Amino acid sequence: MPSPRCLLVLAALIVSATAIVPPGQQGLSNALPDSTTTSTTDNESIVQTADQINQKSGAPSDAPPNAPVPPTTVTAIDGTIINTTIADASAGTRRRGIGHLGKRQSGYTQIFAGLPPNEHDASIEGTAYLTYTVVPNSTYNVQACLDFCDSVDGCEFVNLYYEFNNPLLDFVFSQQSNLKCAAYGDIHNATEKTNFGGQALYPQVGNETVPLTYITQSSGWAADSLIDPTTPDGYQLVFGPTDGANNAPGYMGFAFIDRYDVSACAALCNGRGADPAGGVCQYFNIWRALVDGIPTTYTCSLYYIPADSSTAVNFGQGDLAVTLSRGYKRLSVLPDGGFEGYTACDDFCFTASYSNWIGTSSLGGDFDASIFFYPPYARTGHGSGLLGAAFGDDALSGTLAPAAPLRTEVGKTYVVQAFVANDFSGGVEEANAFVVILWNGQKVGEVTGFQSYTPVQATVTATGNDLLSFTGGAAPAWSFLDDISVFGVLE
Ligand SMILES: *[C@@H]1O[C@H](CO)[C@@H](O)[C@H](O)[C@H]1NC(C)=O
Ligand SMILES: *[C@@H]1O[C@H](CO)[C@@H](O)[C@H](O)[C@H]1NC(C)=O
Ligand SMILES: *[C@@H]1O[C@H](CO)[C@@H](O)[C@H](O)[C@H]1NC(C)=O
Numbered sequence: 001m002p003s004p005r006c007l008l009v010l011a012a013l014i015v016s017a018t019a020i021v022p023p024g025q026q027g028l029s030n031a032l033p034d035s036t037t038t039s040t041t042d043n044e045s046i047v048q049t050a051d052q053i054n055q056k057s058g059a060p061s062d063a064p065p066n067a068p069v070p071p072t073t074v075t076a077i078d079g080t081i082i083n084t085t086i087a088d089a090s091a092g093t094r095r096r097g098i099g100h101l102g103k104r105q106s107g108y109t110q111i112f113a114g115l116p117p118n119e120h121d122a123s124i125e126g127t128a129y130l131t132y133t134v135v136p137n138s139t140y141n142v143q144a145c146l147d148f149c150d151s152v153d154g155c156e157f158v159n160l161y162y163e164f165n166n167p168l169l170d171f172v173f174s175q176q177s178n179l180k181c182a183a184y185g186d187i188h189n190a191t192e193k194t195n196f197g198g199q200a201l202y203p204q205v206g207n208e209t210v211p212l213t214y215i216t217q218s219s220g221w222a223a224d225s226l227i228d229p230t231t232p233d234g235y236q237l238v239f240g241p242t243d244g245a246n247n248a249p250g251y252m253g254f255a256f257i258d259r260y261d262v263s264a265c266a267a268l269c270n271g272r273g274a275d276p277a278g279g280v281c282q283y284f285n286i287w288r289a290l291v292d293g294i295p296t297t298y299t300c301s302l303y304y305i306p307a308d309s310s311t312a313v314n315f316g317q318g319d320l321a322v323t324l325s326r327g328y329k330r331l332s333v334l335p336d337g338g339f340e341g342y343t344a345c346d347d348f349c350f351t352a353s354y355s356n357w358i359g360t361s362s363l364g365g366d367f368d369a370s371i372f373f374y375p376p377y378a379r380t381g382h383g384s385g386l387l388g389a390a391f392g393d394d395a396l397s398g399t400l401a402p403a404a405p406l407r408t409e410v411g412k413t414y415v416v417q418a419f420v421a422n423d424f425s426g427g428v429e430e431a432n433a434f435v436v437i438l439w440n441g442q443k444v445g446e447v448t449g450f451q452s453y454t455p456v457q458a459t460v461t462a463t464g465n466d467l468l469s470f471t472g473g474a475a476p477a478w479s480f481l482d483d484i485s486v487f488g489v490l491e
């Protein structure tokens, strides 16, 4: 039978075990262990979908020349084959580099020659078909076709050939020429000459045999240098081009698009719904799939964790090869959103402010907003922000704000994302936790109640030099913030 003295000691122990040591005294968090799992690139689904997709086409026989290049099309999303245009995905940030819309300085190389004039030939059916024209047919007018390529945004290759027995070319279209010049955004070779014509386009007259279309002298010409894509607004090239696709964590899914269009991938990343645990898309990997050496599709893989070349190790499998792989990271206009710039110690320390962030307490409050160097409190790295009195000696809220206004573009839309943890003191004590996101003093978002690190987003419009801040905390209902970003959204 324990003595009364022993019972007292036991009771004291129980009390101290449940007492919460505040963050300012390096208390242990009552947070649940992080149980979120992140998926990595699903290369099997990508390969399976690539086997089913058909993005190959050529100049139509029943449509007039000089149609505008259609917008980039999404042909599959997360393994489902679809056919949707990206609503002017690349408006304002066309992929064309300077120097091309004028005259391409480098020339063109013949990839394959046509067959002799008296033999039937075939035109290309390949990926990234853009548009076609007809060029004067008094001679086999290669130069006019190359000039046409120069004038078409994204043209990398042209296929020049005669098409016979097409009444539209012979009589209807004003150009009066059957010498067709088809422009593509990718380079194709003679193994892709699969359109032999054979269409009955002339009307039936009496019992006469309708002449079938046929093709002669089909040659292919490629630009000597592939255009370096323009980096989309709000992104940074991380690596590439290489022959390795990312096999990386934080994978959100993939889309196939009908040409190598970096801006289209950026639009897909910007438009992708946030992952409940990982947040918004922060990185994409674009690459071209060759199947048996033939361009087959263009993949955008989306990630909520920025990747780099160290995981760009998927070179393909079976008959599929990865080529022209590039990684792009989304840029935040908020410097040091992870509080990693606070490095006053190498184990445990905290401060009300440092060069990148300013913490402000309520009137009469004490350390109601602070920045910690302590990896156990951080979501990533060693830094995190704390709202609520660091020593637990008042229940007032604090405010954390970047030290400088944000370098935003007036009128542009941004998405603010922060990871917020309201779990330090456990479910009961954290029930009243709250964090309010303010944009130029206006409330644009809010998080309340117990939660482990979870992303929260707010969409805002910039007025230039915008002021972002986070207010909250009511110790012992503390709130930790980490990995805060402000990403531009393409319009
Ligand atoms: C995609 O849709 C457009 C417009 O509806 C249509 O013209 C085109 O033929 C379709 N393409 C495919 C491959 O289904
Ligand atoms: C040029 O094209 C027109 C229209 O198709 C055709 O009538 C004519 O025979 C062609 N000329 C040559 C030299 O192929
Ligand atoms: C086609 O019709 C004409 C009369 O309309 C006839 O004289 C001729 O033999 C026919 N030719 C064939 C191949 O049937």
Ligand SMILES: *[C@@H]1O[C@H](CO)[C@@H](O)[C@H](O)[C@H]1NC(C)=O
Pocket (backbone or CB within 6 Å): 189, 190, 191, 292, 293, 294
């Ligand atoms: C043309 O395509 C075939 C098909 O696989 C490929 O083997 C060949 O290397 C290609 N030729 C050139 C010059 O790229």
Ligand SMILES: *[C@@H]1O[C@H](CO)[C@@H](O)[C@H](O)[C@H]1NC(C)=O
Pocket (backbone or CB within 6 Å): 043, 044, 247, 313, 314, 315, 316, 317
């Ligand atoms: C594709 O991913 C699987 C794991 O999901 C891996 O075993 C395989 O090696 C990958 N293929 C390539 C070519 O990287």
